[in-house]
Amino acid sequence: MFHRYGPLVILLLNTYSLPICYAAAKGAQVLVRTGRLQSNPQRRIVETAQLVVDVMAPGGLDPTSDRGAGLRSVQKVRLMHATIRHLLRRDPSWDPAFGLPINQEDMLGTLMSFSVATLEGLERLGVALAADEVDAYMHTWNVVGAVMGLRQELLPRDYAEGRALADRIGERHFSACPEGQALTRALLEMMEYLAPGTAFDGVPAEFVRWFTGDRVADILGVPATRERSPLIDLWRLFGRVGDRLGDRSETMQHAATLLSRAFVQGLLLANRGGQRLPFHIPTELRQVWGVNWP
DSSP states (O other): OHHHHHHHHHHHIIIIIHHHHHTBHHHHHHHHHHOHHHHSHHHHHHHHHHHHHHHHSTTTTOTTSTTOHHHHHHHHHHHHHHHHHHHHHTOTTOOGGGOSTTOHHHHHHHHHHHTHHHHHHHHHTTOOOOHHHHHHHHHHHHHHHHHHTOOGGGSOSSHHHHHHHHHHHHHHHBOOOHHHHHHHHHHHHHHHHHSOSSTTTTHHHHHHHHHHOHHHHHHHTOOOOOSSOHHHHHHHHTTOOSGGGGOHHHHHHHHHHHHHHHHHHHHHHOOOOTTOOOOOOOHHHHHHHTOOOO
């Protein structure tokens, strides 16, 4: 499934998965205090996308394979979480009302944003997945959750249970806060920076609002859709004007294809800073997706 729809999955990571993480006010406090999502959003976005590619690439979670980059990436995240949890609990500025940093519920909500939200987003983009593909995708991310330290009895048995979990966690934790809104602004600015030219200006915000819904988008401070949508200009630019112009779903589906490929190409060009390796996509995936090394 990732072989076929990887660029759309990476687009959804940034226009749906990460934004709903930022809508959880207590979790946003942790993200802001780590600093990197605001001071260096490009590095964090690239690293998160790299985690998804590493996990979903062939052999990514195989502990017996030299190709098991996904397993190593997940283990590194678990160590990072433990370090942050240790430091924040000893930080005088940490408000005990925020709870234990990166606790089981927070990790479970984040996991659902990578699994359930991705599957829901693909469905909204007109991607029809077979039942076994949905089950396999949920299982893969449950494995990631287990490696990251989630108790296995908390992991959903299927997509329906995962959807219910995501909704319940959202009800408990989504609320407006300056930190979540600042993280969202940094994310939107970085997406527009990675997409070349000006054709995609305003488009990432419109995608975030479409996927998350108006209530969550307002919590995040996402700009409301202008009377003249930037997607219409994008649609016209690429010569796709026709009878379907007024069909919102059709417009979003075609724009997602354009933006996702441009975004993946932008990730390949992104500088992570220092001596860090550049964003890497296995050769077989680059060939299928039609993206090239800079």
